[in-house]
Amino acid sequence: MDRTEKLHIAMFPWLAYGHTMPFLEVSKFLAQKGHQISYISTPKNISRLPKLPPHLSSNLSFVEFSLPHVHGLPPGVESTSEVPIEKVPYLKRAYDKIRDPLSDFLKNSNVNWIIHDSLPYWLPGIAAPLGINLVFFGIFNASSFAFAGPPSALLGDSRKRPEDFTVVPEWIDYPSTT
Structure with a gap:
């Protein structure tokens, strides 16, 4: 790719302030470089974001998708801050x-890249054919991901109790004093 080529990048964070803000900061950085950014979230989450500096408004746009109703989710909820953990x-x-709606948006846009969070497991099935x-x-640092472990460990049976997550995991085999 030519370094002068400008991209259209869609940003798709999880519905939590601790995710939306880092995604916005990356969006602003990329927009300053001249890339077209489509920041995708729900209306409430977008309304909570700080105002953009005027010089970025031509390269960074917000794409709102209403959160569909799900039985068990209180009406009007669009963020983790609005519900108890359960x-x-x-x-x-x-x-x-x-x-x-995201699939329809992607089919009708010229998005080159999607920067996404950890939860949309279904996103590769939409993006690849397009x-x-x-x-x-990932908004977490590398040591957090190392502690969580590889997918095989996450799917395995070795860590089930909360106490299992308070010790150095077996796959971290370098010396430790803990």
């Missing part, structure tokens, strides 16, 4: 239902 699974189900590249943006 209701977050319902928010995740509603987030998954953004799949269809020839759209995906980039995972």
Whole structure:
């Protein structure tokens, strides 16, 4: 790719302030470089974001998708800050239902890349047929991901109790004093 080529990048964060803000900061950085950014979220989450500096408004636009209703999720909820922890699974189900409007948006736009969060497991199935590249943006640092472990560990049976997550995991085999 030519370094002067300008891209259209879609940003797709999870519905939590601790995710939306880092995604906005990356969006602003990329927009300053001249790339076209489509920041995708729900109306309430977008309304909570700080105002953009005027010089970025031509390169950064907000794309709003209403959060579909899911039985068990209180009406009007669009963020983890609006529900107790036990209701977050319902928010995740509603987030998954953004799949269809997001797919329609991607089919009718010229998006080159999608920078996404960890939750839309279904996104590769939409992006690949459209020839759209995906980039995972994890808001956690590398040591957090190392501690969580590889997918095989996450799916395995070795860590089930909360106490299992308070010790150095077996796959971290370098010396430690803990």
